Every structure is written in structure tokens, then in C-alpha cells.
Amino acid sequence: MGEFDLIARYFTRPAARAALGVGDDCALLQPAPSTQMAISSDMLVEGRHFFADVDPVTLGHKALAVNLSDLAACGAKPLAFTLALSLPRVDEAWLAAFSKGLFALADAHGCELVGGDTTQGPLNICITVFGEVPVVGGKSQALLRSGAKPGDDVYVSGTLGDARLALEALRGKLALPPGLLAQARSRLEQPTPRVALGQALRGIASAAIDLSDGLQGDLQHILRASGVGASIDTSVAINLIASSADNTWAAATISSEQQLECVLAGGDDYELAFTAPASAREAVQAAARQAHTAVSRIGVIEAAPGLRLLDAAGKPLERRYVSFDHFA
């Protein structure tokens, strides 16, 4: 099977909303009037972002999910994406499974594949995603990292830390009960981009980011971009790890210290962290209900720079947690 047959068989479907889809030199998108186009690009490398033997259905899902998560953090509505794929060889079973996982998530979000590239080389998946953000009265409705103000609440969506827990289990560093492993592994391999929540938070949240490298590190991007600091109540945050619900198991297997490390520095969560004025608490909860996504208030933005991790009594923790850095 040659390059063009491969594209035709696995990655070509008729253009739905795009003016022109796969098969010409460029795809053509016609943005709606009074909108901005939000763009994000993520590259996934074998051995770095996923194991070589990962189920290709879940890999197809994850490759798009991490990009949709960036659109969510921006409050953008997904429109389309391009896929550039470097493959060691043509493996039709792998391609069928990968494209199945990819298109299932794409269809769920009305996000269509409009173009890309296919080449031979070490397995590498690069997706660039396009979304739409309204411009109202000349003002973009995009959620940025730079809008947090002292006094704002700090929130996160969903649960944190389970992807890291699954990673440790898959590496053989700890044993999880089967039910919990399945749950945690699905969080690692098939993260849920919070697309509906991001859009529901437009006009409500003052700043937002998606959590890919771990809460502590990613939250600091908001703090630096906004020129503020924050205090986080770790006694609340620790309950965000889903596995903490099973106290019997948790107490017997990993310490609360380790659970907190998963929550703060786990990575691969693809939840949203965001800030909103205290006056918007009801609006935030209404947006969460509308998006069918739980959100938890875990801290407060302060004028003093830096991120302060506090215990239940408001005392600073001594331990530091380090987020993932590809080159550190």
C-alpha cells in the first residue's frame, strides 16, 4: 500500500463544514463572521508520550484529545484538525484501529480532519487543531492565561493524579486493584478534553489553562502571565485523586504524600485549571452543571507572586513538587 492509498483508505472523508478538505495542496476553512480562529499543535512521540504497545484505538483518541484540551482551555469550539503522521511501516490493523479512535473523538466534537502529511520514520503523531472563538463588540471571548486577579478563586475540573497513578502501575512501581487500574488507565490513555466546560466558562472565568504537565507547574503559567500569586489548600486538592475514594486500598498502598504528588505533579490530567471572581461562584457552578463536569474550588489568587501550598490549617507545606519538563 502506497502513501496515497493509505491516506485515501484511512484518513479521507468528505468535507463537512470545511470549504475544502483532504486531497489538495491546502485545506480551506471559512471562519464565521466575528470570530477568531484558535490554533494549537501537539506532537506525541513513541516512548515519550506513550508506550510502544499501547492500544492504537486509545492512541488515536489521545492524540486528538490533548489538542482539544488546548481549545477547551481557550474556550474555543472545535472545528477542524490536520494530522501529520510518521510511521515506521504500513500496518493496516494498526492504522484501522488508530483512525477508529481518532474519528470517534473527532465526531463526538464535530471536529473534522481537513489535511495533513504521511511519511516514513519513527512513530510520531502531530495534530494541529482549529477552533472558533466569538468576538463580541470588538472583544475576543477567548479565555487566556493572563486575566487572573487577586481575590479570584482557583478551580480545577474533574479529578487529578489518576493518570500518573496508572503510569506508575504500568511501570510496575505499585499494584492497583483491577477496578481502580482500569479507571486510572482510562484516564491516562483516554483523557476527556473539557471542551463543553471551556465554552461554558467564556465571560465567567478570568483565566484558564489545561493541565498536561501537572497542576503545580501549569498553574504557575497562569500566575506568571497574570502577574499574581496563589495559595492552594492541599487538604482539598488531595481529594481530587479519584483513587482516594477507596480509603482501604489507598491507606494500604500509597501514602497521602504520594497521592498529593500525583495530584500536584502527576501530569497527563487534561483537566482545566481556571480562575474566576468570588462574585461568580454561582455562575461557575451553573457552567459546570451545563457542561456536566464537576469543578472544585481549591485556592485563591493573591497579589504576592509565587504559589503557596497550604495544609488544612493554612500552614505552608515544606515539600516541593516538580512538574514534567521534556528537557529538564
Next chain:
Amino acid sequence: MGEFDLIARYFTRPAARAALGVGDDCALLQPAPSTQMAISSDMLVEGRHFFADVDPVTLGHKALAVNLSDLAACGAKPLAFTLALSLPRVDEAWLAAFSKGLFALADAHGCELVGGDTTQGPLNICITVFGEVPVVGGKSQALLRSGAKPGDDVYVSGTLGDARLALEALRGKLALPPGLLAQARSRLEQPTPRVALGQALRGIASAAIDLSDGLQGDLQHILRASGVGASIDTSVAINLIASSADNTWAAATISSEQQLECVLAGGDDYELAFTAPASAREAVQAAARQAHTAVSRIGVIEAAPGLRLLDAAGKPLERRYVSFDHFA
């Protein structure tokens, strides 16, 4: 040096026209009214698209050039691009040189870097580029592959085959005189995307494509998309290889058969092949002058499907030429 320092030092510059550039979850582009956005994505892999020891300045140039070439084929004006980069390690000298070559070409075309991704892994460069095409009276001015009609002339821009000649020389398969090697090598490593020509051909050309895999194969994409065939005069096409000007050398070193192979199936030319009605010959030449780019008329579109390679007497050639296919 960590991931974020690397991005800050080598790949962050203030947003010029973009509403939001590098540094948030998404970049934001605000398309002009009555325009479509043309999008293309290309992935370059070490050992496949370039040698491991290639000068990183020229690699930065080429990685963007191949994408700008797709915009050119579409008649789009370059606006912005994203860069996803997988690097085996942080090599500051390499990064400085790569970004120098990249930004020199980007600046020459007013095309700004708005976002991307950086990760560790085998060297892989994925650029997605965005351009603007006007919509006039509800009709897109984009050049497509699908508009060629029987009776249209077939043209190519610039010269063809020299990149392949350089590749053979660098592989030690033939020896080129130093001047010719430098010229051919610059065509291989620093191709010139025909961006001005593509825009000048809007409203004149009936179909267009950029030549990355070789004239014979790429032209057939136009033929299939348009439901037509074509005859090409190979006695004209063979003169498109710049080295043919040096008859003494050429005759002593490679046969005219080999020169024709470079022209028809060489690949990596990044010239435009396009079609236009015979009534537009003066308009085509005016567009070529406006874009300071030579164009040559090499054949004619016909109703009968297939590509016919003819000699000077109009007789079909017996030999076949095969274009590059990543998985063939």
C-alpha cells in the same frame, strides 16, 4: 535548559498581526473579512527528508519552505505558522542556526510563528502553515487541483531536477563540477517557494499543484482531480534542468535519459505546475513577470485520461518514470 526556556530563547517573538502568539494554550488569528484560511501541514524526518549532518540554517529554511510552497500552489498569502519539534537533545548551536534559517524565510514572507510544541525524541519537524485567500462575490479565489480543462496549456515555474542531481552527488553516485554542485545543492537544501507567482496566478490559472514528489507523479494529481489527461513535450521539459545549460559537462557525465529522469521524477523541486486556458497566455506571462519567476509551457490538457510523455516529433516515449512514494 528546560523546555520553556528553549521556547522563550529560540522561538518566541512578539505577535505582529496575530491577535495572540506563542505562550498561551492556543494562538488566535483574526481572519480578514471575505477571506478563507488555507492550511497545510508537512512533517520532515531525519534520514528521510534530510541528512543528519545537514546545515541547520538550511534545514530551518526548508522546513518552512515546503509548507509555503503548498500555500503558493493554492494562491494563498502567507500569514502564520506553528512549529512542532521533536529533538534528541538540547543543542543550543543547532537551535540558534535552525531558528535563524527558519525566521529569515518567515520574515521574507511576513509569516509569523504563533505557536507549537517541543518534545524530546528522534529529530522531527512538523510545521502547519496558514494563509489567506480572498473570496470575491461568494467565490473562493483559491487555486485548486480540480479545475484543468481540455485545451488548457500546462506550465511549470523555474527549473526542475537539480535537487535530485544534488542528492545523487551527495550520495556519491556522480560527480558535479563545484559551481554546479553549489547551485544544485542550494536547490535541494534551500528551495524557493513560489509564493508571489501563486498569488499572481489567481483568476488566471485553472489548476495548480506544487512539485514535491516529481513532475510526472504530481501532475497526475491535477489530471485525476480534474478528470482529464495531458501530453507533455519532453524535449522542452528536459531543458528545465539548470545543469543542461552546461552541455560540455552534461554530455560527459549524465545521459539525456538521466537528465529527463531528474526532471520528471526527481522530487524536491518545490516549483509550481499549473494549467491555464490558451487564451490566457499573455496573462500568464504578465503574472510571471510580476512575480519575477520564469514559467515554461510544456504541454497541453486533453480529454483522454492519462499522462503522455512525447518526444520532439510527438512520438510517445517508451520509458516510464516513477515518482517518490514514502511507502512504495
